[in-house]
Amino acid sequence: MSQETEKHPQPTTDPQPFQRDAQEEISLRDLWLILVRRKRTILLSTGLCMLLAVIYLALSVTTYQSTAMLRIGQVAGTPMGNGTQVAVELKNQYTPINTLQAKTLLPRLHAVTVDKKNVNVLTVIAYGRSPTETQHYLAGVTKNFLSQENHRYRQAVALLQSHITQLQSTYKRLQAPLKRNQQALAPLSAHENSFILFSLQQSQRDAVLTQLLGNIHHIQNELSPLQTYPTIETLSPRYDPTPVAPKKLLILVLSIIGGLFLGVFLALLANAFSVPPPGNPPL
Numbered sequence: 001m002s003q004e005t006e007k008h009p010q011p012t013t014d015p016q017p018f019q020r021d022a023q024e025e026i027s028l029r030d031l032w033l034i035l036v037r038r039k040r041t042i043l044l045s046t047g048l049c050m051l052l053a054v055i056y057l058a059l060s061v062t063t064y065q066s067t068a069m070l071r072i073g074q075v076a077g078t079p080m081g082n083g084t085q086v087a088v089e090l091k092n093q094y095t096p097i098n099t100l101q102a103k104t105l106l107p108r109l110h111a112v113t114v115d116k117k118n119v120n121v122l123t124v125i126a127y128g129r130s131p132t133e134t135q136h137y138l139a140g141v142t143k144n145f146l147s148q149e150n151h152r153y154r155q156a157v158a159l160l161q162s163h164i165t166q167l168q169s170t171y172k173r174l175q176a177p178l179k180r181n182q183q184a185l186a187p188l189s190a191h192e193n194s195f196i197l198f199s200l201q202q203s204q205r206d207a208v209l210t211q212l213l214g215n216i217h218h219i220q221n222e223l224s225p226l227q228t229y230p231t232i233e234t235l236s237p238r239y240d241p242t243p244v245a246p247k248k249l250l251i252l253v254l255s256i257i258g259g260l261f262l263g264v265f266l267a268l269l270a271n272a273f274s275v276p277p278p279g280n281p282p283l
Contacts, residue, residue: 035267039267041270042264042267045259045263046256049255049256053252060246062245063127063129064127064241064244065126066131066135067123067237068138068139068233069121069122069233070122070146070231071120072120072231073229074120075153076160080149080152080153080156083114083115087114090109090124090145095109106127107127107129107133107134108126109125109138110125111124124142126237127244131241135237139237149231150230157228160219167216171209171212175209
């Protein structure tokens with residue numbers, strides 16, 4: 001019998017895991033008792049954080065947003081400006097040099113962004129104290145921008161149109177002698193050398209006229225509505241009735257969470273430095 005016991009020893013139970021679980025349960029229970037005993041500290045901390053959040057919301061300026069969209073025009077198939085560069089220039093035009101003043105100024109031009117799908121489309125965002133103020137301010141910004149861009153557009157189109165006028169005038173001036181020379185072609189046929197020289201001049205003039213006519217048609221095609229159009233406002237300024245700042249609900253929720261964490265920390269800190277009464281073990 002003793003030999004079987006030696007060959008097959010009976011398993012022994014280790015009490016340490018149960019002791020560890022008991023200690024963990026005791027520590028969590030003690031922690032809960034500490035928080036319950038220091039609940040006033042937690043409630044006071046939470047209330048103080050909420051009070052600070054309410055004061056901040058009362059003192060902060062409510063900000064509204066208005067949005068508009070612009071499409072940069074083009075002349076002869078070429079955009080009148082790089083979308084990113086135009087956005088930066090427009091933003092800098094309405095941004096004060098003082099950074100602190102730029103952040104607190106209302107109404108103000110908040111952002112000018114380039115559309116990801118079309119770099120010639122700009123989204124303009126303005127902030128203000130009220131929806132109507134923001135919308136009126138943004139309408140002024142877009143109106144001024146469109147006025148400047150359309151002035152440049154008219155100058156570019158006028159330059160191309162004057163070029164067409166010059167080409168057409170040159171074409172008519174060269175075409176008139178050609179008709180007279182065709183009438184004088186018969187008498188010169190008897191003189192071979194003169195006829196060859198005249199034919200050479202005639203062919204050169206024909207080539208020039210063909211080239212001029214091709215240039216005129218090319219520029220006219222570039223001035224077609226598909227290739228040339230002004231900068232326009234694809235979306236007029238519209239305001240959002242919901243304020244963008246401050247986020248009242250988010251600030252209140254964060255103040256409650258922050259107050260709870262701060263209260264728990266202060267409760268544990270106060271318990272760690274507190275002196276327990278004689279005969280009572282510290283929690």
